[in-house]
Amino acid sequence: MENLNLVLPEIFISLSIMFLLVLGVFKKNSSKITFNLSLFAILITAIITINETFSVSRETLFNESVVIDSMSSLMKIITLIGGFLVLVISSSYLKTFKIYNIEYPILILSSILGMMVMISSNDLIVFYMGLELQSLALYVLATYNRDQLKSSEAGLKYFVLSALSSGLLLYGCSLVYGFSGSTNFDVISNQLNSNEYVLTFGIVFILVGLAFKISAVPFHMWAPDVYEGSPTTVTLFFTMVPKIAALTVFIRFLYVPFLNLIDQWQMIIIFLSIASMVFGAVAAIGQTNIKRLIAYSSIGHIGYTLAGLATASNEGIQSSIIYISIYVVMNLALFSCLLMLRRKDQYYEDIEDLSGLSKNHPLLSLCLLVILFSLAGIPPLAGFFAKFYVFKAVLEQSMFFLAIVGLLSTVVAAFYYLRIIKIIYFDKEKDKYDTDHSLWLKFSLTVSTILILLYFIFPSQLIEVVSRINII
Amino acid sequence: MNFPILSSLILLPTVGALFLFFTKDKEGNNSTAKYVALFTTIVNFLISIYLWISFDQSTSNFQFVEDRTWIEGFINYKVGVDGISILFIILTTFITPLCIISVNNSVKNRLRDFLIAILIMESFMIGVFCALDLVVFYLFFEAGLIPMFLIIGIWGGPKRVYSAFKFFLYTLLGSVLMLVAIISIYWISGTTDVIQLYELGVDAKYQNLLWLAFFSSFAVKTPMWPVHTWLPDAHVEAPTAGSVLLAAILLKMAGYGFIRFSLGLFPVASEVFTPLIYTLSVIAIIFTSLIALMQEDMKKLIAYSSVAHMGFVTLGIFTLQQQGIEGSIIQMISHGLVSAALFLCVGVVYDRMHSRMINSYGGIVTIIPKYSILFMLFTLAALGLPGTSGFIGEFLILMGAFKDNFLVAVIASLGVILGAAYMLWLYKRVVFGKLVNEDLKKMFDLNRSEYLILFCLAVPTLFFGFYPDPLINTIEVSVTDLINMHNTNIASK
Numbered sequence: 008m009e010n011l012n013l014v015l016p017e018i019f020i021s022l023s024i025m026f027l028l029v030l031g032v033f034k035k036n037s038s039k040i041t042f043n044l045s046l047f048a049i050l051i052t053a054i055i056t057i058n059e060t061f062s063v064s065r066e067t068l069f070n071e072s073v074v075i076d077s078m079s080s081l082m083k084i085i086t087l088i089g090g091f092l093v094l095v096i097s098s099s100y101l102k103t104f105k106i107y108n109i110e111y112p113i114l115i116l117s118s119i120l121g122m123m124v125m126i127s128s129n130d131l132i133v134f135y136m137g138l139e140l141q142s143l144a145l146y147v148l149a150t151y152n153r154d155q156l157k158s159s160e161a162g163l164k165y166f167v168l169s170a171l172s173s174g175l176l177l178y179g180c181s182l183v184y185g186f187s188g189s190t191n192f193d194v195i196s197n198q199l200n201s202n203e204y205v206l207t208f209g210i211v212f213i214l215v216g217l218a219f220k221i222s223a224v225p226f227h228m229w230a231p232d233v234y235e236g237s238p239t240t241v242t243l244f245f246t247m248v249p250k251i252a253a254l255t256v257f258i259r260f261l262y263v264p265f266l267n268l269i270d271q272w273q274m275i276i277i278f279l280s281i282a283s284m285v286f287g288a289v290a291a292i293g294q295t296n297i298k299r300l301i302a303y304s305s306i307g308h309i310g311y312t313l314a315g316l317a318t319a320s321n322e323g324i325q326s327s328i329i330y331i332s333i334y335v336v337m338n339l340a341l342f343s344c345l346l347m348l349r350r351k352d353q354y355y356e357d358i359e360d361l362s363g364l365s366k367n368h369p370l371l372s373l374c375l376l377v378i379l380f381s382l383a384g385i386p387p388l389a390g391f392f393a394k395f396y397v398f399k400a401v402l403e404q405s406m407f408f409l410a411i412v413g414l415l416s417t418v419v420a421a422f423y424y425l426r427i428i429k430i431i432y433f434d435k436e437k438d439k440y441d442t443d444h445s446l447w448l449k450f451s452l453t454v455s456t457i458l459i460l461l462y463f464i465f466p467s468q469l470i471e472v473v474s475r476i477n478i479i
Numbered sequence: 480m481n482f483p484i485l486s487s488l489i490l491l492p493t494v495g496a497l498f499l500f501f502t503k504d505k506e507g508n509n510s511t512a513k514y515v516a517l518f519t520t521i522v523n524f525l526i527s528i529y530l531w532i533s534f535d536q537s538t539s540n541f542q543f544v545e546d547r548t549w550i551e552g553f554i555n556y557k558v559g560v561d562g563i564s565i566l567f568i569i570l571t572t573f574i575t576p577l578c579i580i581s582v583n584n585s586v587k588n589r590l591r592d593f594l595i596a597i598l599i600m601e602s603f604m605i606g607v608f609c610a611l612d613l614v615v616f617y618l619f620f621e622a623g624l625i626p627m628f629l630i631i632g633i634w635g636g637p638k639r640v641y642s643a644f645k646f647f648l649y650t651l652l653g654s655v656l657m658l659v660a661i662i663s664i665y666w667i668s669g670t671t672d673v674i675q676l677y678e679l680g681v682d683a684k685y686q687n688l689l690w691l692a693f694f695s696s697f698a699v700k701t702p703m704w705p706v707h708t709w710l711p712d713a714h715v716e717a718p719t720a721g722s723v724l725l726a727a728i729l730l731k732m733a734g735y736g737f738i739r740f741s742l743g744l745f746p747v748a749s750e751v752f753t754p755l756i757y758t759l760s761v762i763a764i765i766f767t768s769l770i771a772l773m774q775e776d777m778k779k780l781i782a783y784s785s786v787a788h789m790g791f792v793t794l795g796i797f798t799l800q801q802q803g804i805e806g807s808i809i810q811m812i813s814h815g816l817v818s819a820a821l822f823l824c825v826g827v828v829y830d831r832m833h834s835r836m837i838n839s840y841g842g843i844v845t846i847i848p849k850y851s852i853l854f855m856l857f858t859l860a861a862l863g864l865p866g867t868s869g870f871i872g873e874f875l876i877l878m879g880a881f882k883d884n885f886l887v888a889v890i891a892s893l894g895v896i897l898g899a900a901y902m903l904w905l906y907k908r909v910v911f912g913k914l915v916n917e918d919l920k921k922m923f924d925l926n927r928s929e930y931l932i933l934f935c936l937a938v939p940t941l942f943f944g945f946y947p948d949p950l951i952n953t954i955e956v957s958v959t960d961l962i963n964m965h966n967t968n969i970a971s972k
Contacts, residue, residue, distance in 0.1 A: 414655035
């Protein structure tokens with residue numbers, strides 16, 4: 008008999024989704040209660056995850072198609088916390104646009120379920136199932152503000168391109184299956200060796216599909232449009248949660264089934280990493296819309312995360328996970344600020360709208376200052392340490408070129424972050440924004456800013472948690 | 480020796496800044512905020528004086544060392560001082576209160592925020608001079624960019640945005656290579672602890688590259704020719720207090736870095752690259768002195784003179800002679816006092832006339848005589864007149880240079896003459912001559928706070944000019960040991 012306790016989080020979240028769906032359909036005006044119950048469900052799931060799986064070092068279930076190890080439980084917890092925070096700060100935004108409906112929390116829950124399946128997958132089919140579950144929920148979320156042209160366009164674009172990448176991914180999976188005769192990651196790992204020429208195609212297809220999901224250059228084209236068009240809270244979700252799941256799968260693919268083929272994929276990852284870092288830095292300079300700018304900046308940040316993965320060492324993987332965790336916090340803080348730019352039921356998204364913010368809203372500007380310098384990677388803020396760990400891992404493998412290109416692109420990237428700071432602090436002020444924000448929004452901004460600001464006092468804790476992850 | 484005196488020096492200004500943060504920001508003359516900031520920095524100065532008194536001058540070991548685990552198994556938070564760094568700490572704590580007194584006239588809006596930025600800046604600057612771990616050093620070194628960027632950008636002149644960006648990006652670009660080098664040192668030697676690295680030494684085959692990476696950062700910060708172009712822009716646009724901090728302390732970080740890290744960690748590479756430093760220093764001395772001659776903006780002229788003076792400093796450091804290095808340190812201290820005073824002098828007339836152009840002044844000696852006398856003193860100190868601290872530094876540097884390389888020393892000596900030329904010419908055009916501009920007659924002489932600041936700066940300038948022993952005694956043992964260590968390292972390689 009399998010130890011079902013290990014998949015209790017997934018079981019619980021599936022049951023909650025079904026229950027909420029039934030509740031939402033049969034009870035009139037149930038948006039509020041659905042929202043609250045789904046928050047509650049995520050919280051319980053997170054607690055179960057911590058209780059049941061956090062101490063497990065490695066267990067497999069269902070014919071070894073699902074794996075529970077320290078990486079999967081940590082990433083699930085980050086995913087759940089991310090999902091919780093997104094949901095909790097969404098409500099006032101959704102109410103403004105009159106799209107405060109039951110579907111929103113349920114879709115978020117389903118995509119989280121999909122991601123949890125992805126994170127735990129140890130089998131091509133389970134992985135693909137999870138991927139599709141989360142993607143389908145995300146397509147709908149992107150078009151959630153359906154009365155707005157841009158939102159519909161974003162959803163359609165995302166759907167078409169994402170379906171294409173899923174197709175490529177599936178094709179890659181079938182090639183890999185053809186060569187190894189199994190869909191199980193561990194079996195594949197033992198079967199594959201680098202002599203097979205066509206196998207490289209399989210790996211490339213899979214990597215392309217995954218690179219699309221995390222929007223690494225050159226598979227990033229969808230990101231700016233989708234980020235701009237989607238409702239802001241959904242964009243926040245896009246930039247945080249699916250990235251965590253996709254990154255986990257990326258790590259799993261590279262270091263379990265393809266571990267023996269490092270020579271084949273290492274160059275690809277290095278290329279993706281360098282291209283993303285450089286492109287993310289350069290392309291963001293000309294942007295005028297904050298959401299588009301965040302899209303490009305997130306492309307750049309994914310580049311740094313990939314740099315850690317390219318090292319083929321445990322330190323590298325750990326540094327990538329640290330990077331993405333810190334990035335999630337910074338992103339949450341940035342979007343909380345963005346959601347505060349509201350004046351008479353209208354949200355502002357252009358960089359110019361931040362002009363002179365420091366005169367009317369000194370505290371908000373101070374938070375933005377901290378967040379932006381942290382995103383730029385200036386010490387002593389958290390963003391610096393994220394980059395520091397990655398480059399430490401990269402340099403330990405003597406990959407000087409990667410490190411130097413990465414660090415130089417931080418200088419370029421610093422330019423556009425500075426530009427926003429300049430607009431906030433040096434330019435003429437505009438009208439005041441509303442200040443009656445929800446308590447949760449203020450809470451998430453305060454906590455994340457303090458985390459960023461004071462991370463340097465206790466840097467060891469995060470490393471300690473992450474250092475339990477030893478994939479290789 | 481249990482009380483963490485250095486950490487409290489670093490933390491105290493930040494605590495003051497936090498306190499200010501929770502006070503109410505009043506419009507106009509916010510005297511509460513100013514008194515809080517002034518009190519904090521003066522206490523900090525007194526602590527640093529206590530540090531100097533209880534400092535043991537007979538040893539080159541690091542003193543007041545604090546060592547705490549920071550990142551498990553990787554970096555320790557380690558601070559300590561030796562004879563070289565203690566002087567820079569005192570310079571920092573001495574200059575900062577003067578900056579705060581000087582904001583009276585120059586900063587009109589958001590005084591509280593300005594004071595917070597200055598206080599945080601002070602924390603970072605002291606941190607740079609105390610740090611005994613490369614990563615900790617880098618952290619403080621880079622973090623200083625944030626407050627300085629804001630000081631230039633928010634309270635600066637008309638072209639402030641351009642200057643702030645240029646300052647930030649130039650410095651960041653130089654520094655990221657240093658970060659690569661620091662991580663590489665960890666990877667090569669297994670530690671980033673400076674004391675341990677002094678004992679272990681860094682593998683000679685990597686030294687050249689590492690030296691260049693550190694050089695890229697320090698050269699920008701010094702600034703050396705040809706990467707000095709950010710400095711005039713930053714100085715011209717920054718508010719007076721910002722210029723003072725920049726000239727008096729920020730530039731010294733690089734000189735200090737050269738002595739502590741480039742010489743201390745990479746002795747072999749330092750020998751290899753001495754010709755490069757000599758060339759760049761000599762070019763800086765001659766070339767920027769010539770540029771300074773042509774300037775019409777007073778602040779720009781002083782900024783270029785800073786580049787030339789720092790050229791002497793780098794020259795002195797890499798002579799690798801006792802006199803050269805001691806001269807460089809004294810020159811840095813002296814330049815810290817004198818350039819701060821000169822920028823304040825420019826600030827004084829700028830606050831009254833709102834012009835920094837030399838040709839809008841002339842003949843002010845009859846209108847504001849007290850000012851003219853003090854300005855004269857600092858002009859003479861800047862050109863290295865015997866009896867001022869500027870003389871001791873330049874003289875020792877040139878002595879060291881003559882021992883090491885005759886040609887370089889001769890050319891550098893020419894720079895002294897050029898220095899005298901542009902400073903005296905500046906003084907002549909501003910203070911003497913015919914009174915053409917009628918508006919100048921409305922100028923009033925130094926007020927109490929200005930008088931106090933300039934007087935405070937004049938005393939050590941003259942005192943150390945006549946009696947440099949306190950400075951030399953403090954640094955002597957450390958410098959001797961540095962050179963001995965260098966020579967044994969070279970001999971063993």
